[in-house]
Amino acid sequence: MVRRRQLLTSSASLIAAGFAGCTGTTGDPTESTGESTDTGTNTETTSGTEETTASDPTPYTVQMEPNESYTFEEIPETYGVGTSPFIDMGMALGIHPTATTGLERAPLKFYDLLDLGFDESQITMIASDAESGYDKENFYAADADVWLISRTNIGRYVNWDDSDFEDVESRTGPFLGTTLRFAPQSAVQEEPNPYTMYEAFEKVAKIFQRQQQFQAWQSLQDDLMSTIEDGLPPEDERPTVAAIWRGVSPDSGQFRIAPLHRLGNNTKSYYRLGMQDAFEGQYPDGPVGYEELLRADPDYIGAVGTLTSTTHEEFVNTVIEPFENNENGQQLRAVQNGNVIRSGGQYMGPIVDMFSTEAVAKQVYPDEFGEWPGAVGGVPESEQLFDRQRLIDIVNGDL
Secondary structure (H helix, E strand, O other): OOOOOEEEEOOEEEEOOOOOOOEEOOOOOOOOOOOOOOOHHHOOOOOOOOOOOOOOOOOEEEOOOOOOOEEEOOOOOOEEEOOOOHHHHHHHOOOOOOEEOOOOOOOHHHHHHOOOOOOHHHOEEOOOEOOEOOOHHHHHHHOOOEEEOOHHHHHOOOOOOHHHHHHHHHHOOOEOOOOOOOOOOHHHOOOOOOOOHHHHHHHHHHHOOOHHHHHHHHHHHHHHHHHHHHHOOOHHHOOEEEEEEOOOOHHHOOEEEEOOOOOOHHHHHHHHOOOEEOOOOOOOOOOEOHHHHHHHOOOEEEEEOHHHHOOHHHHHHHHHHHHHHOOOHHHOHHHHOOOEEEEOOOOOOHHHHHHHHHHHHHHHOHHHHOOOOOOHHHOOHHHOOOOHHHHHHHHHOOO
């Protein structure tokens, strides 16, 4: 089956030249809402491959665990995503999603800041939010050429068996997503699907035959990390951080700790900056209270995801001030020293990653990297740690 579709690319609308294949084989300034990568000593590297163009539809096979390999006869034009970094990967390649789950916490603020032309009216909703509202009819209506969603993730919220997935695939496109780690226990396990974000991003680039864009992204993030590494203090002088995910509510006294780890995508920014994990080796599945937080007494408290999901004012009102006004929170060194910071998280793809790494670098090391202004769009051009125009050019394919 061959379906023609309109492909929205960054701030412009282009008619895609390729068609989707269906052959499977086994084998503040501009701030609204919206969220970023590895230690400088662990830069992710991958090898590129020659690009296939839409006018040269040579069949090619992609393998992304835990899925079976899939052979595309033609380049897919449209894709659907869930609540995951894959929406950011697609946008980083200049390809607007066709279908998503709810966008309440999606990193739209970054796309607005870069004028990438994200258009919610062009999207079919396949679920009401990340965890509910999935229905096969929504997938049929979206009719995406490929689903950057894992069966495992969908399977948590629906009672589908293999035949249900196979039916959706036969009428639309294959499921080729994977799970990037952010839960406490799974983030420090090597199996299954031990992909870093850039490793998964390379797979996505191959799906859309945009390997040259991937290589340009690799170069951009390497340049950022080179800048970061040059400004970092020696390892034994780097501060500790308690990274808190699933929201930070100081008055609740309940905090979920996320580990700093090579595979922990939502804490990528802290890990890349070489920060020390205040809870190293102590990652309970459930929340900890003030007693455990005070025992660790980290130099910094990192609110994971709030760089994406809140404005600067909302972050101050809902996280910083409640910590300062809480009798237990007042005892934490991080609160006393004004070291409650925020980063990207759940949606951490290549675009979010750049902004989040820059934000954390400025919040933790302002003397080396410049003061953090609070709002994502507030960094003066002369103090930006990566070139916004170069990023936009890569998204647009101007390599």
